[in-house]
Amino acid sequence: MVGVSGLLEIVGLGPGAPEHRTEAAAASVRGADTVIGYGPYLDYCADLLSDGQTVVRWGMGQEPERARDAVDRAAAGERVALISTGDPGVYGMAARTLALAAELPPDRRPDVQLMPGVTAALIAAARLGAPLSDDFAVVSLSDLHLEWETIERRLEALAASGIALCLYNPRSRSRTWQLGRVLELLRRHRGDDTPVGIVTDATREDERVTRATLATVDEQQVSMRTVLIVAGESAVSSGDWIVAQR
Amino acid sequence: MVGVSGLLEIVGLGPGAPEHRTEAAAASVRGADTVIGYGPYLDYCADLLSDGQTVVRWGMGQEPERARDAVDRAAAGERVALISTGDPGVYGMAARTLALAAELPPDRRPDVQLMPGVTAALIAAARLGAPLSDDFAVVSLSDLHLEWETIERRLEALAASGIALCLYNPRSRSRTWQLGRVLELLRRHRGDDTPVGIVTDATREDERVTRATLATVDEQQVSMRTVLIVAGESAVSSGDWIVAQR
DSSP: OHHHHOEEEEEEOBSSSGGGSBHHHHHHHHHOSEEEEEHHHHHTTGGGOOTTSEEEEEOTTOHHHHHHHHHHHHHTTOEEEEEESBOTTSSSSHHHHHHHHHHSOGGGOOEEEEEOOOOHHHHHHHHHEETTSSOEEEEEOOOSSSOHHHHHHHHHHHHHHTOEEEEESOOOSSOOSHHHHHHHHHHHHSOTTOEEEEEESTTSTTOEEEEEETTTOOGGGOOTTEEEEEOOTTEEEETTEEEEOO | OTGGGOEEEEEEOBSSSGGGSBHHHHHHHHHOSEEEEEHHHHHTTGGGOOTTSEEEEEOTTOHHHHHHHHHHHHHTTOEEEEEESBOTTSSSSHHHHHHHHHHSOGGGOOEEEEEOOOOHHHHHHHHHEETTSSOEEEEEOOOSSSOHHHHHHHHHHHHHHTOEEEEESOOOSSOOSHHHHHHHHHHHHSOTTOEEEEEESTTSTTOEEEEEETTTOOGGGOOTTEEEEEOOTTEEEETTEEEEOO
């Protein structure tokens, strides 16, 4: 009976500031026996935690261990909130955690619920105007779990499609050449003067929003916490805003 | 002085149920002098409205009038909340409203803020597992404001890219043939057995979630309040879930 009473909620906290979190996400964290997450992300929901809860802070890169811990605890009957920033289903913890839960026999599988959140593309767009008001794609430039050739193949097709592009994980300390290659690829399909919005740490203390073009992006400004939005074919500059027309 | 003190907040209410709304969106509606929106969407934030407020209910298809009303009132010094469901920057009210505000001379332009929300693709994905955990695109099938040839051209490129697709506005009373054409187009690029999730009215009273493939979608199930998610090349079925792997 213990196993089937467990609950695993995979929660998106949104971009960071508590006011851009949903009430459902907040309730999941508040109501959990155990809250599990990457250490710095737990700080984004510190206002929701209380003394009776177990809080498990994991380090960077320990996503498989975090997912396993969450599934095991829920299977043992605990009510668990596993947190991501943004939306847990957009490069967050949902996929690997669902895959682990699905491996359990049905009588040991906890109830699993997903709590969506405002993903980075949406808050970045809100800072820039309405660049995603026509069709758009969300693409990660991280080649940690996908070969670079596949990423380039996808980007070639997307660049040709003409829709806006949101680039996640554009650059990190160990991935420094990828963004330059992508900007070069995009310039082959779109004009050098295509507007690009660069948004880092949206809603957080060090939020930075800058505008550039495909020819003028300053790669040194871009980190793993940056989202770049490359305007689509229907975008116009409207005052300080990038506005896609549909 | 009256003009410059106005505030226009363009607010995303999320999918419908109050618990999937952000606190910032709720605060914008609560704090407004005037709340403007399509009538049925105002019902999704009825719990936030109070007696001192002016509530302006507009009919379907009156988006230009709604945007003009919101900009004019804010320019006259009111604090205005203009609401959309989902995210206002994803086929919502943001683009046309920013374009109107940008036309005003700077000394008459009110402060404009955008409050993001959980867009339909994210709640649909949460109901299906994690189909958007690898790259994805969001595409509207509505040809009210864009010629159908452009929509098909984009879809050809996107289908070839291999990423997951979220189809908004797939079908309405007056647009009945487009979805069939799109499914046929997608079948030419991807297997007949590609998983498709069909989510209508997520978080609302009549929520319906069904699973199909590109060959078995029942078009009669699909309405203007449906989002279809077509799995990408990296997706697998994991128990009842569609999970994209990255």
